Amino acid sequence: MTLFCLDSRTATNHFPGIGRTVSNLAQAIVPELADGEQLLLLRDPSRPSRWLLPPESEKVMWLNTAVSPFSLSQQWQIPCRLKQFDITVYHSPYYLMPYRLPCPIILTLYDLIPQKYPEYVSARARLIFRLTTKLAMRNNTRVIAISEATRQDVMAAYHVPPEKITAVPLAPDPHFHPQSAAEIERIRQKHSLPEAYALYLGSNKPHKNLERLVQAWAMVTRETPHTLVIAGAWDGRYPQAKELAAQKQTSDIRFLEPVDEADLPALYSGAQLFVFPSLYEGFGLPVIEAMACGTAVTCAHTSGLPEVGGDAALYFDPLNIADMARQINRLLTDAPLWEELAAKGLAQSQKFSWQTTAAATLQIYRSLNTEY
Numbered sequence: 001m002t003l004f005c006l007d008s009r010t011a012t013n014h015f016p017g018i019g020r021t022v023s024n025l026a027q028a029i030v031p032e033l034a035d036g037e038q039l040l041l042l043r044d045p046s047r048p049s050r051w052l053l054p055p056e057s058e059k060v061m062w063l064n065t066a067v068s069p070f071s072l073s074q075q076w077q078i079p080c081r082l083k084q085f086d087i088t089v090y091h092s093p094y095y096l097m098p099y100r101l102p103c104p105i106i107l108t109l110y111d112l113i114p115q116k117y118p119e120y121v122s123a124r125a126r127l128i129f130r131l132t133t134k135l136a137m138r139n140n141t142r143v144i145a146i147s148e149a150t151r152q153d154v155m156a157a158y159h160v161p162p163e164k165i166t167a168v169p170l171a172p173d174p175h176f177h178p179q180s181a182a183e184i185e186r187i188r189q190k191h192s193l194p195e196a197y198a199l200y201l202g203s204n205k206p207h208k209n210l211e212r213l214v215q216a217w218a219m220v221t222r223e224t225p226h227t228l229v230i231a232g233a234w235d236g237r238y239p240q241a242k243e244l245a246a247q248k249q250t251s252d253i254r255f256l257e258p259v260d261e262a263d264l265p266a267l268y269s270g271a272q273l274f275v276f277p278s279l280y281e282g283f284g285l286p287v288i289e290a291m292a293c294g295t296a297v298t299c300a301h302t303s304g305l306p307e308v309g310g311d312a313a314l315y316f317d318p319l320n321i322a323d324m325a326r327q328i329n330r331l332l333t334d335a336p337l338w339e340e341l342a343a344k345g346l347a348q349s350q351k352f353s354w355q356t357t358a359a360a361t362l363q364i365y366r367s368l369n370t371e372y
Contacts, residue, residue, distance in 0.1 A: 003061075004029075004365045005040040005082065005090045007097065009069055012047040015094070016233070017285075018110070021170060022093050023051035028358035030054045040085060042078070044068070050261070069096040089365045095129075095136045104141040104368040109133075111146075111282030111303075112153050113207060120206045134158065142364060144168050146283045147304035168360045169307070170283050171352040175262075178294035178346070179269040187266035191256060197227045198328065199271035199295070201264070201286050202278070204234055209277040209300070210241035212321050216277075218248055219325035226272065226332060231256040268293035273331040273338070276300065277318045284308045288352055291345030296338045298327045310351075312344035 006029070011022040029039055039060050041053055046066040054060045063085075067077045078098040082090070091106040092098075114121045114129040121129075137143070137158045143165040145151035151167040154160055187193070198217075202208050210230065217228045230241070230253065245253045259267055268274065274290035276299035284305045290297050291312060299305050300318035309315070314337075316327040331338050 001086075002037045002088045002369055003040055003085055004037065004362075005042060005085070005087045007078075007090065007092045007094070008041045008053055009044045009065070009067075010094045011051040011053055012044060012049040014047065018093055019049065019051040020173070021108075023053060024171070024173065024354045025093075025358060025361065026053050028354035029362060030057075030059055032355070032358050032362050033059050040087065042082075069094055074098050075100070088369045091361075091365070092136075092140075095133045097136060099135055099139040105139060106142045106144060106364060106368070107136050107140040108144045108146070109150060109154055109282075111150055111280065112157055113280060115157060116153070116280055117207050141368060142166070144361065144364065146170050147307050149304040149307060150282045166360075166364060168357055168364075169352055170285060170288075171354045171357050172285065172289045172292045172349060174354075176265050176268070176289045176292040176349075179266040183266045184270040187263050188270060190263070191259070191267075193229065193254075193270070194225070194227045196225065196272050197229045197254075197270070198273050198275055198332070199267065199290070200228070200230045200232075200275050200277075201259075201267070201290075202232045202276070204230075204232070204238050204241055206238060207279045209279050209318050211244055212318065212324065213275065213277045214241050214244045214248070214253060215321045216324035216328060217253060219322065220329045220332065226252065228253045228275075229256060229267075229271070230254070231259050231267065233258050264289070265293050268295050271295050273298060273328070275324075275328055276305070277316075277324060278302070278305070279318050281305055287313065288349050292349035294342055294346050296331050296341040297345055298331055308352075309345075310348045312341060312348035314341060 006026055008022050010018045012019055040063055042063050044066055045064050056062050065081055067074045075098055079101055087103045089104050090101050093108045114126050118126050145154055145165055145167050148167045151165050154165060204210055242255055268290045274295045274297045276287050278300055280303045282304055287297055287299055287308045298314040299309060301315035302318055314327045316323045
């Protein structure tokens with residue numbers, strides 16, 4: 001029996017992005033398993049989680065542990081727990097992991113934000129990230145990067161041989177698709193949204209570039225009234241975008257609290273356009289989610305975003321406020337262009353699926369099983 005171990009301890013509420021990724025990957029891998037292959041999920045049932053993992057079955061086993069990825073004790077406790085199984089491959093979706101295991105190790109890396117933008121994190125956080133990532137890189141057998149841009153960044157930063165690292169893209173959740181007029185109206189009423197709005201969805205961390213977005217919105221010439229809705233998890237350490245909007249007395253910018261997951265498809269679908277000005281993204285899931293919901297997208301031409309958007313997005317220089325405003329204005333005023341990009345975006349989103357991601361990941365698992 002070939003046993004693949006996916007470390008799913010990050011499928012908890014503490015890891016919203018990674019948790020979603022692990023959940024979707026695990027769910028999609030199970031149907032792809034061949035005869036004689038099983039998936040072992042290392043999980044932590046002691047921590048709250050909104051992310052579902054495949055139930056135990058003929059193809060799936062659970063191994064429960066309360067050992068956190070942040071705990072030093074995982075370096076001996078997790079290998080000890082795994083000794084009872086004859087594991088073919090161990091896959092960690094997080095760089096804080098047990099670094100010594102008696103089997104091939106795969107590590108997934110998402111981005112290098114602490115290294116690319118050191119001014120956004122503390123010196124202590126930068127040091128910990130660099131040391132632990134370097135340790136993870138030294139002890140793993142293969143690396144999965146979530147985009148070609150991340151792959152190139154990792155190779156440059158850690159001198160990884162090209163054959164040791166593979167780009168495997170993420171994908172939107174299946175529930176992201178165009179919503180009915182009734183569902184869009186329900187979400188508008190629930191969140192007191194106007195008929196016409198542009199949307200940003202994401203965090204307010206500095207690299208998301210929201211201050212320039214607020215400045216760009218003030219420059220946009222709107223033939224009809226529009227509101228810019230800025231939604232997503234809000235970190236109180238970075239109030240600058242709200243302060244700037246208040247300073248400019250910009251009444252047509254609305255800051256929403258985090259939106260329920262079930263409401264997101266209609267929030268995307270109801271938007272006139274989706275704007276994503278981030279300076280750096282390992283992949284950029286909100287862009288492909290918006291496209292999957294039939295919404296025209298304009299976004300930064302940086303890092304992994306052009307890989308996600310392809311020719312279906314209108315791109316701008318995220319450091320150029322006037323350029324950002326110009327592209328937003330084009331989508332607000334050019335109906336044929338809006339319709340063209342909405343249709344192209346829907347087609348672009350269909351190039352990404354968790355089935356494809358799972359198949360590519362399994363191919364790496366199987367190649368290591370053959371090599372070692």
